[in-house]
Amino acid sequence: MKHLLTIAGSDCSGGAGIQADLKTFSALGNYGMSVITAITAQNTLGVDAVVEIDKAMVKAQIDAIFKDITVDAVKVGMVSNSEIIQQITSSLLEWKPPVIVIDPVMVSKSGHHLLQPEAKNALIKNLLPIATIVTPNIPEAEVILDRKITTIEAMERAAMDIYRLGPKSVLVKGGHLSGDAVDVFFDGVVITKLSSPRIQKKNTHGTGCTLSSAIASYLASEEDIILAISKAKEYVTKAIDCGLEIGKGVGPLHHFHPFVSIQDKNSKA
Numbered sequence: 432m433k434h435l436l437t438i439a440g441s442d443c444s445g446g447a448g449i450q451a452d453l454k455t456f457s458a459l460g461n462y463g464m465s466v467i468t469a470i471t472a473q474n475t476l477g478v479d480a481v482v483e484i485d486k487a488m489v490k491a492q493i494d495a496i497f498k499d500i501t502v503d504a505v506k507v508g509m510v511s512n513s514e515i516i517q518q519i520t521s522s523l524l525e526w527k528p529p530v531i532v533i534d535p536v537m538v539s540k541s542g543h544h545l546l547q548p549e550a551k552n553a554l555i556k557n558l559l560p561i562a563t564i565v566t567p568n569i570p571e572a573e574v575i576l577d578r579k580i581t582t583i584e585a586m587e588r589a590a591m592d593i594y595r596l597g598p599k600s601v602l603v604k605g606g607h608l609s610g611d612a613v614d615v616f617f618d619g620v621v622i623t624k625l626s627s628p629r630i631q632k633k634n635t636h637g638t639g640c641t642l643s644s645a646i647a648s649y650l651a652s653e654e655d656i657i658l659a660i661s662k663a664k665e666y667v668t669k670a671i672d673c674g675l676e677i678g679k680g681v682g683p684l685h686h687f688h689p690f691v692s693i694q695d696k697n698s699k700a
């Protein structure tokens with residue numbers, strides 16, 4: 432069992448953020464821990480309110496974990512503002528976890544800004560360079576590079592250009608294009624495309640959070656990075672396929688234990 436830490440925002444409705452991350456860590460057999468950067472009041476319909484946590488409290492949470500417990504991998508999600516970003520960066524540089532997955536969360540599926548506009552540069556200058564892998568979706572890659580991305584070829588160029596900003600590798604996620612769900616990975620040498628059939632289901636709240644947490648889980652187990660991403664994509668694909676009809680809007684994914692078949696889980700859902 433590996434020790435996984437998520438540094439992210441809380442989603443009280445349980446579909447995204449810290450809650451999705453912890454469910455993913457557990458489903459993949461790991462011990463999950465959390466540092467909360469913001470509390471959101473949200474549900475399957477949208478985000479009603481956000482309270483950011485003071486950077487001193489973010490630091491205190493990180494220190495409390497690292498001075499006591501070995502951390503095998505960290506996933507960073509919603510980070511809100513530049514003060515919190517700078518704090519997380521300096522804390523991670525101090526404690527040096529072996530794996531850092533950065534999911535540069537900017538806007539919720541429902542359209543609410545989760546990263547303040549002033550924080551974009553801090554995210555690019557501070558957090559991206561310490562990432563083992565950064566996992567932008569297409570709208571996030573567009574904000575990072577300040578240009579439109581509408582094709583898989585443009586995703587490939589985007590992965591290479593984001594790599595130049597300093598992360599060890601980049602995965603540009605294709606959930607926002609049409610056709611097959613194709614993600615593009617670049618490790619500085621080779622482009623690898625990972626494709627899965629697009630599932631025509633509406634309950635996809637928290638797909639990005641789930642994928643990045645699953646990547647962190649598999650990297651903690653020292654999987655080869657392409658194998659880790661492939662396994663994580665397989666996990667998120669199954670979780671979308673079993674998405675739950677909970678709430679009146681875009682419902683959450685179903686986090687299931689890999690040893691339990693989807694059919695068993697469906698009959699219980």
Ligand SMILES: Nc1ncnc2c1ncn2[C@@H]1O[C@H](COP(=O)(O)OP(=O)(O)OP(=O)(O)O)[C@@H](O)[C@H]1O
Nearest residue numbers: 568604605606607612628629630637638639640642
């Ligand atoms: N309908 C779908 N069918 C199959 N795979 C999907 C679908 N939607 C997204 N994916 C996959 O889910 C993963 C997350 O991608 P996506 O682009 O949705 O991230 P995201 O926008 O950051 O998610 P979110 O903001 O909902 O957390 C990727 O591997 C993507 O290819």
Ligand SMILES: Cc1ncc(COP(=O)(O)O)c(N)n1
Nearest residue numbers: 440441447448539540636637
């Ligand atoms: C706390 C938090 N973190 C991340 C997301 C992104 O997830 P989605 O794009 O599915 O809304 C979210 N809605 N809330």
